[in-house]
Amino acid sequence: MMKGFVEKEADALALAEVRDAFVRQWGAMGSQWGINRSMAMIHALLLISPKPLATDDIMEALSISRGNANTNLRDLVDWGLVMPVLLKGDRRDFYTAEKDVWQIFCIVARERKRREMEPAQRVLENCVERIRDIPGDEARVLRDQLSALSDFVSTANGLMDRVSALPHGKVIPRVLKVLT
Amino acid sequence: MMKGFVEKEADALALAEVRDAFVRQWGAMGSQWGINRSMAMIHALLLISPKPLATDDIMEALSISRGNANTNLRDLVDWGLVMPVLLKGDRRDFYTAEKDVWQIFCIVARERKRREMEPAQRVLENCVERIRDIPGDEARVLRDQLSALSDFVSTANGLMDRVSALPHGKVIPRVLKVLT
DNA sequence: GGAAACTTTCAGGATTTTCTGAAAGTTCAT
DNA sequence: ATGAACTTTCAGAAAATCCTGAAAGTTTCC
Numbered sequence: 078m079m080k081g082f083v084e085k086e087a088d089a090l091a092l093a094e095v096r097d098a099f100v101r102q103w104g105a106m107g108s109q110w111g112i113n114r115s116m117a118m119i120h121a122l123l124l125i126s127p128k129p130l131a132t133d134d135i136m137e138a139l140s141i142s143r144g145n146a147n148t149n150l151r152d153l154v155d156w157g158l159v160m161p162v163l164l165k166g167d168r169r170d171f172y173t174a175e176k177d178v179w180q181i182f183c184i185v186a187r188e189r190k191r192r193e194m195e196p197a198q199r200v201l202e203n204c205v206e207r208i209r210d211i212p213g214d215e216a217r218v219l220r221d222q223l224s225a226l227s228d229f230v231s232t233a234n235g236l237m238d239r240v241s242a243l244p245h246g247k248v249i250p251r252v253l254k255v256l257t
Numbered sequence: 258m259m260k261g262f263v264e265k266e267a268d269a270l271a272l273a274e275v276r277d278a279f280v281r282q283w284g285a286m287g288s289q290w291g292i293n294r295s296m297a298m299i300h301a302l303l304l305i306s307p308k309p310l311a312t313d314d315i316m317e318a319l320s321i322s323r324g325n326a327n328t329n330l331r332d333l334v335d336w337g338l339v340m341p342v343l344l345k346g347d348r349r350d351f352y353t354a355e356k357d358v359w360q361i362f363c364i365v366a367r368e369r370k371r372r373e374m375e376p377a378q379r380v381l382e383n384c385v386e387r388i389r390d391i392p393g394d395e396a397r398v399l400r401d402q403l404s405a406l407s408d409f410v411s412t413a414n415g416l417m418d419r420v421s422a423l424p425h426g427k428v429i430p431r432v433l434k435v436l437t
Numbered sequence: 438g439g440a441a442a443c444t445t446t447c448a449g450g451a452t453t454t455t456c457t458g459a460a461a462g463t464t465c466a467t
Numbered sequence: 468a469t470g471a472a473c474t475t476t477c478a479g480a481a482a483a484t485c486c487t488g489a490a491a492g493t494t495t496c497c
Contacts, residue, residue, distance in 0.1 A: 080392075088391050095388045096399065102380040108483090109372050111291050113455065125399055132474080142457045147475060168465075168472065176402065178409045192289050200282040208275045211268050212260075219276065219305055222356065229358045236432055249412065254434070288453095293485065312444080322487045327445060348442060348495070 096125055100139070111192075115141055116149040120158055123174035129162045131169045157184050179245040186241050194234050201227035276305055280319070291372075295321055296329040300338055303354035309342050311349045337364050359425040366421050374414050381407035 080088075100121040107117025118139050123130060130138075136146045150172055153159035158181065162171045175181055205227050208220050240248065260268075280301040287297025298319050303310060310318075316326045330352055333339035338361065342351045355361055385407055388400050420428065 088393060088396070091391050092388070092393070092396050092399065095384055095391075098387070099380070099384045099403070102383075103377075106373075106376050106380065109291070109376065111289070115456080125402055127395065127398060143474085144458070144476075145456050148456090151475090170474080178405050182409065182413075193286075196286050196289065197283075200279070200286065203282075204275050204279045207278070208272070211271050211275075213268060213272070215307065216268070216272050218307055219272070222305055223279070225358050229362065232429065233362075295486080323444085324446075324488070325486050328486090331445085350444080 099125060113149070115139070115145050116152060119146065119149050120153055120174060123153075123159055123172055124176065126174075129164065129171035129173040131167075131171050133169075135172070156188055177245070179248070183241040186237060190234060190237050194230060194237070198227070198230045198234060201230060279305060293329070295319070295325050296332060299326065299329050300333055300354060303333075303339055303352060304356065306354075309344065309351035309353040311347075311351050313349075315352070336368055357425070359428070363421040366417060370414060370417050374410060374417070378407070378410045378414060381410060 100118050103121035104114045104118030107114050110117070112120075118141075119135055122135060122138055132143065132146050132150065135141075135150070136143055139146075150159065153174075154161060154172075157175065159172050159174050162173050164171050175184070201223055205220065205223050208216055208223065211220075243251075280298050283301035284294045284298030287294050290297070292300075298321075299315055302315060302318055312323065312326050312330065315321075315330070316323055319326075330339065333354075334341060334352075337355065339352050339354050342353050344351050355364065381403055385400065385403050388396055388403065391400075423431075
């Protein structure tokens with residue numbers, strides 16, 4: 078049974094609405110993630126775009142400036158969440174997003190580790206080092222507290238490294254065992 | 258062998274410097290964590306303070322205003338990272354921090370899940386729901402992509418819940434098994 | 438009741454982060 | 468070498484976030 082023009086149009090409209098809602102809501106959420114709105118929106122847009130988009134497409138779809146689009150695309154490419162692609166017959170750069178969920182997770186985890194865990198580890202190790210040879214009860218208490226923190230962060234970092242080194246399929250079954 | 262006054266003073270000074278460095282650096286790091294500087298500094302200060310502190314102690318130690326101290330203390334108490342304590346013979350509120358590293362981890366994880374994962378899950382589920390009955394190839398592709406994301410986030414959320422329900426000692430050994 | 442001691446709130450100021458738009462920089466075909 | 472097409476940069480505008488200080492609100496004790 079063929080759908081008429083009107084029904085097809087309605088479906089296309091509903092689809093566009095969902096796309097749009099996803100991009101906007103994902104963008105709004107970016108704030109909570111320490112990722113700025115534009116970057117999150119560009120990522121969302123590329124994530125659900127069936128084909129690569131040029132900078133101008135993105136600018137238009139999201140109503141953002143060229144500078145903004147360019148900067149955030151560069152950051153996304155640096156992270157590895159987005160890849161530039163060359164389309165034949167077009168001089169412009171096109172961009173496409175990594176679609177595999179496990180890959181995305183690993184990239185985000187790696188970036189967060191770099192920005193959040195490693196600085197913490199350095200601060201803690203530096204403090205533990207500086208306090209090592211100071212005698213007295215107060216110093217000992219402080220040393221113990223900072224060492225506990227430091228050890229925990231180190232362990233967590235090592236753990237994260239190993240988890241993201243695992244290939245996609247192996248992780249879910251293994252983690253399920255952990256939480257018997 | 259008794260240390261002289263001069264040596265003891267030097268030790269005390271070095272200790273104070275480490276404390277101070279820790280508080281300031283932890284505060285600076287807070288930014289990367291989506292936690293504001295004052296909140297991170299107050300937390301750091303209480304974390305290494307051997308005894309509970311009053312609002313005025315905190316204001317003075319960190320050179321911040323009363324309003325700022327009060328607001329951020331309230332948030333820390335809401336999170337459960339800091340507890341108010343009543344000291345006998347003093348009408349003021351004193352505050353002390355949760356010192357157990359595993360507890361701190363669980364609290365932070367719970368809060369991040371609430372602020373970052375659960376909104377994401379809601380957005381995704383909402384989009385998947387809205388697209389469910391739209392026919393066509395494009396809709397199917399979008400549905401598949403969003404479902405993959407949605408499933409991953411759900412699984413991760415469930416996982417996090419179970420991990421933080423585990424008692425301190427059990428986690429490290431178990432996770433070590435995961436990364437054989 | 439009322440005054441002292443302490444806490445909370447919040448409007449406006451300060452700071453940090455993000456965005457824009459236009460100018461400068463590239464690259465490529467001719 | 469020139470110019471058209473495209474990309475990058477960056478100074479200043481806009482927006483979001485955070486902090487202050489003083490006033491209003493509580494609680495406690497006499």
